[in-house]
Amino acid sequence: MDQNLLLTYLLLTPIIGSVLVLFFKQEQKQLIRWFGLAISLIAFVISLIIYFGFDQTNSQFQFIHQVTWIKSLNISYHVGVDGISLLLVLLTTFLTPLTLLSTWKAIEKNVKMFTFSMLFLEVGMLGVFISLDIFLFYIFWEAMLIPMYFIIGIWGGERKIYAAVKFFIFTMFGSLLMLVAIIWLAVYASSLLGHFTTNLIELYKVGPTIPHEIQSWMFGAFFLSFAIKVPLFPLHTWLPDAHVEAPTAGSVILAGVLLKMGTYGLIRFCLPLFPQSAVNFAPVISVLAVIGIIYGALVSMVQTDMKKLVAYSSVSHLGFVVLGIFAMTVESVQGAVIQMVNHGLSTGALFLLVGVLYERTHHREISFYGGIAKLVPLYSTVLMIAMLSSIGLPGLNGFIGEFLILIGSFKSAVLNSWWFTIFAASGVIFAAVYMLWMYQRVVFGEVKNEELKHELTDMNLREMIVIVPIFIFIIWIGVYPSTFLKLTEASTQSILQQVGSYTINLFK
Amino acid sequence: MPLNNYEYFLLMPQIIIGVGIVLSVLIEIYTKKSEQILPWFSIAIFFATAFYSVFNINQNFVLFGGMIEVGGKPAIFNFIFNIGAALVVLSSIDYLKKYGTYFGEYYILIQSSVLGMMVMSGAKDILMIFMGLELMSICFYVLAGINRKKFSANEASLKYFLLGAFTTGFIVYGIALIYGATGTTSIQNLVENFVGYSSNIIFILGMILFLIGFSFKIATVPFHMWVPDVYQGSATTVTSLMSTTGKAAAFSVLIIILSAVFSFNAPNVFSPYFATISALSMLFGSIVAISQNNLKRMLAYSSIAHAGYMAIGLAAGNIFSVAGIIFYLAAYAFMNIGAFTVISIVEGENDSRTDLNSFAGLNAKSPILAATMALFMFALAGIPPLAGFFGKYYVFIAAIQSKLTWLAILGVLSSVISVYFYIRVVVFMYFKDATEDFKINISPYSLIAVVITALLILVFGILPDTLMNVITSVLH
Numbered sequence: 001m002d003q004n005l006l007l008t009y010l011l012l013t014p015i016i017g018s019v020l021v022l023f024f025k026q027e028q029k030q031l032i033r034w035f036g037l038a039i040s041l042i043a044f045v046i047s048l049i050i051y052f053g054f055d056q057t058n059s060q061f062q063f064i065h066q067v068t069w070i071k072s073l074n075i076s077y078h079v080g081v082d083g084i085s086l087l088l089v090l091l092t093t094f095l096t097p098l099t100l101l102s103t104w105k106a107i108e109k110n111v112k113m114f115t116f117s118m119l120f121l122e123v124g125m126l127g128v129f130i131s132l133d134i135f136l137f138y139i140f141w142e143a144m145l146i147p148m149y150f151i152i153g154i155w156g157g158e159r160k161i162y163a164a165v166k167f168f169i170f171t172m173f174g175s176l177l178m179l180v181a182i183i184w185l186a187v188y189a190s191s192l193l194g195h196f197t198t199n200l201i202e203l204y205k206v207g208p209t210i211p212h213e214i215q216s217w218m219f220g221a222f223f224l225s226f227a228i229k230v231p232l233f234p235l236h237t238w239l240p241d242a243h244v245e246a247p248t249a250g251s252v253i254l255a256g257v258l259l260k261m262g263t264y265g266l267i268r269f270c271l272p273l274f275p276q277s278a279v280n281f282a283p284v285i286s287v288l289a290v291i292g293i294i295y296g297a298l299v300s301m302v303q304t305d306m307k308k309l310v311a312y313s314s315v316s317h318l319g320f321v322v323l324g325i326f327a328m329t330v331e332s333v334q335g336a337v338i339q340m341v342n343h344g345l346s347t348g349a350l351f352l353l354v355g356v357l358y359e360r361t362h363h364r365e366i367s368f369y370g371g372i373a374k375l376v377p378l379y380s381t382v383l384m385i386a387m388l389s390s391i392g393l394p395g396l397n398g399f400i401g402e403f404l405i406l407i408g409s410f411k412s413a414v415l416n417s418w419w420f421t422i423f424a425a426s427g428v429i430f431a432a433v434y435m436l437w438m439y440q441r442v443v444f445g446e447v448k449n450e451e452l453k454h455e456l457t458d459m460n461l462r463e464m465i466v467i468v469p470i471f472i473f474i475i476w477i478g479v480y481p482s483t484f485l486k487l488t489e490a491s492t493q494s495i496l497q498q499v500g501s502y503t504i505n506l507f508k
Numbered sequence: 509m510p511l512n513n514y515e516y517f518l519l520m521p522q523i524i525i526g527v528g529i530v531l532s533v534l535i536e537i538y539t540k541k542s543e544q545i546l547p548w549f550s551i552a553i554f555f556a557t558a559f560y561s562v563f564n565i566n567q568n569f570v571l572f573g574g575m576i577e578v579g580g581k582p583a584i585f586n587f588i589f590n591i592g593a594a595l596v597v598l599s600s601i602d603y604l605k606k607y608g609t610y611f612g613e614y615y616i617l618i619q620s621s622v623l624g625m626m627v628m629s630g631a632k633d634i635l636m637i638f639m640g641l642e643l644m645s646i647c648f649y650v651l652a653g654i655n656r657k658k659f660s661a662n663e664a665s666l667k668y669f670l671l672g673a674f675t676t677g678f679i680v681y682g683i684a685l686i687y688g689a690t691g692t693t694s695i696q697n698l699v700e701n702f703v704g705y706s707s708n709i710i711f712i713l714g715m716i717l718f719l720i721g722f723s724f725k726i727a728t729v730p731f732h733m734w735v736p737d738v739y740q741g742s743a744t745t746v747t748s749l750m751s752t753t754g755k756a757a758a759f760s761v762l763i764i765i766l767s768a769v770f771s772f773n774a775p776n777v778f779s780p781y782f783a784t785i786s787a788l789s790m791l792f793g794s795i796v797a798i799s800q801n802n803l804k805r806m807l808a809y810s811s812i813a814h815a816g817y818m819a820i821g822l823a824a825g826n827i828f829s830v831a832g833i834i835f836y837l838a839a840y841a842f843m844n845i846g847a848f849t850v851i852s853i854v855e856g857e858n859d860s861r862t863d864l865n866s867f868a869g870l871n872a873k874s875p876i877l878a879a880t881m882a883l884f885m886f887a888l889a890g891i892p893p894l895a896g897f898f899g900k901y902y903v904f905i906a907a908i909q910s911k912l913t914w915l916a917i918l919g920v921l922s923s924v925i926s927v928y929f930y931i932r933v934v935v936f937m938y939f940k941d942a943t944e945d946f947k948i949n950i951s952p953y954s955l956i957a958v959v960i961t962a963l964l965i966l967v968f969g970i971l972p973d974t975l976m977n978v979i980t981s982v983l984h
Contacts, residue, residue, distance in 0.1 A: 072976045073905075139892040146886060149931070153939040161939050165931060172927050176920035180904065180913065187908050 004065045006050050007079045007130050010089070011123060013043045014096075018119035021112060029111045033104055036115035040097040040122065047093040054086055056486050059494035061132060061201070069136075073186075074196050078133040083491035084267060084337050085129045087484060088260055091344050092125045094469070095256045102352055102466045103249045106359050107155055114155060114249075117147040121253060128261050134182050134269070135198040138175070141261070145171055148250065148258065155247040163238075163245035170238040174225035181221035185210075185273075200268075207273035208502040219277035222270050223285075229262030232285075232322055233292035236315045243311035248355030251307065255314050255351060256344035263321045263340055267333065267495060271325070275499040282326040282414045289326065290423045292319030297430030301437070306357075306364045309438055310350045313390065316427055317343045323424055324405035327415055328499060332408020333492045334485055339401030341484065342389070342477065346398055349386040349470045353379070356463055361455045366441050370448035376458040380443045382467055387435045389474045392428055397477035402428055413504060515571045518564070518578045521557045521586050522630075525623045528553035529616060536612035546615040547601050551594045553619065557626075558590035565982060574696055576630045580982040584834060585629035585760045592753040592841045593622045595957045599849040600745040602951030606857060607743055609655045617654075618749065621647035625757035629764075634683050634693040637761050641679070641725070644757060645672050648750055652742040660859060664741025671724065671734040679721035685714025695764060702768030706777050718765065719778060725758035726815045727751075729788040739808035744855055744862070747804060748848030751811045752841035759837055762822055769825045771983075776825035776910075783823040783915055789816030790922035797929045801864050803851050806929055807844065810888060813926055814840055817900055820915050824906035831979045832902030838975060839887070839895035839968055846961035847884040850877055853954050856946065867933060869942030874950060878937040880962045887965050889930040890923050895968035902976075 017039030024032050054062060061080035069077045081089060100118055107114050124144025131137035145168055153164035182198065189206045190196040197203065210218060228235045239259075243251050271278045296316030303309035317339070324336030356379065358364055373380045385396075392398035410421040447453065459467070477484060516523065532549060536542045561583040568580035597618060604610050624643030631637040649672060653665025687693055689711035690701070698705070705711040724731040739747045768774040793813025800806035818836050821829035854870070854877070855861050871878040887894035900923065907916040968975050 070973050070976070072973055072980055142892050142897075146891065149934075150938065153935065161935050164939070165928065165935065168931055169924060169927055173924045176923055177917070179901075180908070180916050180920055183901070183905050183908050183916070184913060187905065 003053060004063055006046060007063050007081065008065050010043055010046045010050065011126055013046060014039060014119040014122040018116050018123065021116045021119065024112055026112050032111050032115050036100050036119060037097055039119060040093070040100055043122065044093040044097060047089050050081065051086060051090060056083065057490060059490035064132070075135045075198055076133055077136060078199060079130040080132045081130055083488040085264070087337060087341060087487055088129045088264055089126060091260070091341050092122065092129065092257050095252065095344060095348055096122045098466045098469060099249045099252045101462065102252070102355065104462060106248055106355065110154065117150050118249065121147040125257050125261065129264060132200045133198050134200055134203065138179060138182060141175055148254070151250040152242060152246045155250070156245040159241070160245045163241040166238045167242040170228055174228035177221045178225035181218045185218065204272050204498060208275050212276060215274050216277045219270060219274040219281065222265070226262040226265035226270065230259060230318050230322060231262070231315065233288055233295055233315065233319065236292070239315065240308055240311045244305065244307050248351060248358070251351040252348045256348040259314065259318055260340045260344060263318065263325065263336065266322070266325050272495050272498045275502040278499060279414055279503040282328065285326045286323050286415055286420050289319045289322035290420055292316065293424050293427035294430065297427050297434060301430065301434040304365055304367060306354045306366055306438065309434065310347060310354060313431065313434065314343065314347055316431065317347065320402055320405050320424065320427070323409055323420060327409035327412035328496060329408040329412050330492055330496060331404045332412065333496065334488050335401050335404025335408055337488045337492070338477065338481065338484055339405060342397040342401045345470050345474055346386055346389040349467060350390060352466060353383050353386055356459065360457060361452065366438060368449060369442040369452065371445045372452065372456060373443045374447065375452060375456045378458045382459060383443065384439065385471060385474070387439055391431045391435050395478045397474045400477060400481045518567055518569055518571060521561045522623065522626055524553060524557045524560065525619060525626065529619045529623065532616045532619060536616065542612045543610055546612055547597050550597045550615045550619055554590040554594035554597070554622070558587045561586035565978070568982070570632050574694055575633050575636055577632050578630060582630035584979060584982060585756060586626050588756050588838050588841055589622050589625045589753045592845055593618055593749065595845050595961060596745050596749045599852055599954040599957040601953045603745050603852045603954065607655060608857065611654065614651070614654055617647040617651050622753070625753055628757045629760035631761070631764060632695045634686065634695065637764070638679065638683060642676070644754065648754060651746045652738055654743055654746065660741040661743065664738045667734055668738045675721045675724040678717050682714045682717030682721060685710055685717065689714060695767070699768040699772060702774045706775070712777070715778065716781065719781060722758050722762055723785055726755055727812050728785040728815045728819055729792045729812060732789070732812045735812055736805050736808040739811070740802060740804045744804065744848050744852040748845045752844045755815065756837040756841060759818060759833060763830055763833065766822065766825065770827055770830045779823045779825055782819050783912065786816045786819035786823055787915060787918050789813060789819065790919055794922040794925040797926065800929070802862055803864060803867070803933070804862050807847060810926065811844070813922060817903060817919055820907050820919055821903040823915060824903070824910040824912055826906055826910055827983060828909060829903060829906030831976065831983055832899070832906050834979050835902050835976055836899030839899040839965065842961045842964045843884050843887045843896055846880065846958055846965070847888065849954050849958050850881045850884065853877060853950055854948055861946065864933065864936050865943055867936045868940040870937040872942065873948055877950070880958050881937060882934045883962050883965065885930040885933050887969070889927045893969045895965040898969060898972040
């Protein structure tokens with residue numbers, strides 16, 4: 001088997017799967033569920049094969065596969081992974097089967113279309129992470145909107161239409177400006193290289209030579225698109241709506257993978273393509289990131305809806321990631337990548353667990369609950385672990401990411417100030433406040449609602465199968481992060497090298 | 509220079525259609541079953557013409573003493589016109605029964621209008637342009653009011669006719685001034701001496717009048733007033749013909765008249781004009797479409813916006829933009845014919861059920877109609893990888909190459925606005941439950957037309973080179 005075709009197989013698996021799903025009958029619900037699960041598990045296995053074949057000491061892109069696609073525009077189907085994208089590919093293929101499994105009871109309406117959408121979404125997400133052609137990246141980036149739009153719109157809550165449309169238009173707004181920037185970049189490259197190109201590896205040499213003022217605009221267009229997706233304060237307003245209205249599976253994928261596409265874009269495109277502008281704007285962006293950390297935490301504190309609380313905590317956590325990226329030290333960027341994975345795992349777990357409660361009682365208000373520790377002890381324990389991981393308790397994954405980001409930003413040559421770290425660190429404390437307070441109100445005390453006694457049952461086997469693998473990684477990253485840090489180290493250094501070679505020395 | 513007999517051979521596409529029209533008239537007069545025969549006869553004629561044009565695409569000549577061009581660019585346009593018309597005829601077969609009207613003239617008029625378009629796209633003389641334009645337009649005026657018992661159709665027809673006549677005035681006046689300034693109506697002469705003429709104020713005035721006339725025909729702001737009423741009032745199938753092939757024909761003329769700019773790098777003195785109407789159309793069309801509840805009217809405003817996107821290519825004025833416009837026109841033709849055909853299937857008697865509300869819960873009633881309509885909407889909104897996206901992509905590239913980045917940015921901003929009303933249709937079809945209880949009789953012929961257009965959109969979206977290579981090969 002040709003190694004370099006592995007990524008294409010990975011991409012083809014859910015594509016073929018989603019097409020085959022269409023041939024099932026609407027009534028064969030259970031069969032469709034098993035089929036979707038099987039397809040996503042095959043994709044996971046392929047991504048593991050890629051992981052074991054990956055050379056961690058090599059900072060270059062690996063498993064490269066390039067085929068000319070649109071000759072008239074010199075666009076090719078060009079895929080490959082480095083350490084950073086591989087980690088996110090693994091996150092995607094890991095979360096997708098779990099998410100599918102988690103919906104077996106919750107989704108009864110139109111299972112066929114749901115499975116189709118989920119597999120199609122997986123194609124989009126994987127494509128975003130492995131594309132080495134900006135144009136190809138853009139196609140996946142946009143195409144992935146459609147299944148998510150349907151997932152929120154069809155299986156969502158009361159205000160699903162509002163949330164779905166808002167999600168779609170916000171993202172579209174950013175990405176279309178990015179499209180103009182992509183075209184501009186390709187046209188500029190044709191004046192420099194003599195041919196129109198959207199090949200990322202070639203553009204890495206072109207981007208930094210763009211005249212300063214125009215580069216700022218280009219950076220702005222890319223950044224806006226990614227910042228909306230992240231979402232960075234003050235562009236985050238679509239997120240709580242989308243999260244609250246989306247079905248559990250949608251929230252998990254949204255938080256687990258989709259938001260990472262934004263931060264991944266910052267690392268893959270904004271930094272190396274426009275290094276001068278990235279360094280110039282780093283302090284401003286970091287201020288926004290820190291505001292996001294604190295704002296997200298404070299707003300979480302006053303939420304009455306559990307799902308909304310978790311949604312706003314995402315704004316806070318993603319603020320850390322952005323801060324880590326724009327501090328531009330090896331520690332902070334690696335921390336940011338790990339934090340992306342962490343957030344995917346712990347927030348994904350939290351959304352799953354909120355979903356477990358909601359499936360039983362159809363209530364998400366914190367005030368509805370209270371004292372469930374006596375009724376569902378297993379659930380309460382599981383929720384505790386997920387929550388502590390989200391807070392960043394040492395020994396669990398959240399701590400590693402936040403710690404690395406804080407250290408990195410402390411000694412950052414680009415930011416050159418302690419204040420970012422000091423304010424960001426307060427976010428960790430706030431996180432403990434809103435999470436523990438929520439936990440206390442939901443789990444401890446007297447059983448407030450008689451209804452709960454009838455409706456609430458503890459976690460079943462299927463739900464445990466979903467949650468346990470996530471916990472394994474939560475603990476693994478917390479105890480022995482080197483497995484994951486080693487994977488991203490070479491790639492991170494190479495990106496910072498690229499930025500540093502055009503600006504200031506980033507390695508102190 | 510080819511021989512005279514050979515010239516007729518090369519003119520075969522136009523001759524096929526011409527003979528077809530005469531035969532259709534005879535069929536209509538002498539057979540009782542013309543209702544069954546004519547549609548299929550028309551489709552056969554259209555396919556024959558389309559494929560004859562494509563297979564002889566490399567036989568690019570100018571015939572009859574510099575009057576008409578065959579092969580090359582006109583061949584591609586002929587393909588778009590004929591395939592478009594064939595799909596429209598296919599979707600008309602059952603629609604006309606429902607619409608409460610059957611006239612043999614319907615098919616004959618469609619054939620005649622296509623002949624007019626073919627004359628326009630191949631014209632090498634301004635008078636040929638005018639002849640083709642009138643042939644097409646007069647057929648459209650009649651087609652718009654084909655159901656003479658219906659008030660809205662009459663209104664549409666009359667409105668179209670009056671404004672069309674007004675437009676013709678502009679065009680004729682423009683032609684007169686151009687002739688006065690240059691002493692000839694030959695396009696070839698115009699191309700060769702374009703730079704010299706550009707300093708002549710009478711010539712510029714004539715050109716501006718001519719361009720304004722065609723700005724009416726392509727439906728750009730501020731010459732768009734007729735569009736919403738005509739598109740809404742006419743029979744849905746007629747609208748789908750007018751809004752796609754008619755627009756393509758008008759664009760083909762604009763490309764011809766400005767060929768000095770596109771192909772010979774003459775300075776694009778009309779760029780500010782096109783940039784203005786393009787910016788206005790994109791924004792106006794997208795913003796006003798938001799508040800429409802009638803799908804046909806919404807698509808009318810969307811058609812104004814799309815004319816704006818295509819006009820970006822005219823403003824950019826380089827060889828790449830011609831390719832972009834042609835690609836866009838082809839993509840737009842199939843997206844729009846598809847969308848209008850779905851509407852024509854759902855539509856009830858007496859213009860009922862063309863509102864958004866009638867589309868609520870369509871997914872439950874007919875998954876295939878909902879899925880294809882969603883595909884058309886996403887394609888019109890420009891979501892990759894569908895054909896509509898590449899249309900926009902190509903004209904945006906042309907704009908940025910010509911340093912019109914601001915126009916490209918306005919283009920994407922209005923695309924964002926337009927996303928709202930396109931996905932609103934999807935919202936109704938998938939996210940809402942049906943409010944009106946009715947059964948849809950899906951006509952198998954119309955469904956075939958829908959499926960074909962959907963497949964074409966997917967193919968041109970995933971493999972845009974299939975079309976783009978043909979276009980660029982004839983432009984160089």
